[in-house]
Amino acid sequence: MVLDLKKLFRGDGVEESAACELDFSGVELGGAKPFCAPVKVQARMRSFAGSVDFRAQVAYTLSMPCDRCAEMVVRDYEKSFVHTLVRETQNEEDDRLILVPEERLDLDGLILEDVLLDLPGQFLCREDCKGLCPRCGKNWNEGLCACGAPAADPRLEVLRQLLEKE
Ligand SMILES: [Zn+2]
Ligand SMILES: [Zn+2]
Structure with missing residues (x-):
């Protein structure tokens, strides 16, 4: 899903929201396809000083084998991610800044990256597996x-x- 941000960038204090379900069922991770259910996203955006404050509540279910015993584990997650969307930046290092030169946001790409970066380093069926x-x-x-x-x-x-x- 691509979000058009033109209205937001037109002035300060403009608010928009978007709710959608993203399909990541084709995404492969270590030979498995962990996104067995649609990923629910609720995004809120607010323009401020030429940038857009982006907040997303993301609910998803992962189905992955335990790293130790290989039993399949299905677990629900609910996370929030915050970014600042800008049309240009001098600071390429700041990874909270998302560059949207065309005033369009690839929501799927951004949320997928957020979720993948947030994956636990070790996926266990239980703490003491x-x-x-x-x-x-x-x-x-x-x-x-x-x-x-x-x-x-x-x-x-x-x-x-x-x-x-x-
Ligand atoms: Zn044995
Ligand atoms: Zn286990």
């Missing part, structure tokens, strides 16, 4: 396997060996 057994592949969240207890933290193991030597 025990993961899979590296030997037999059993999901340790469902109980231990015949291979025995989960291996100790490798960093602690190194420490233990050092202490034993001394």
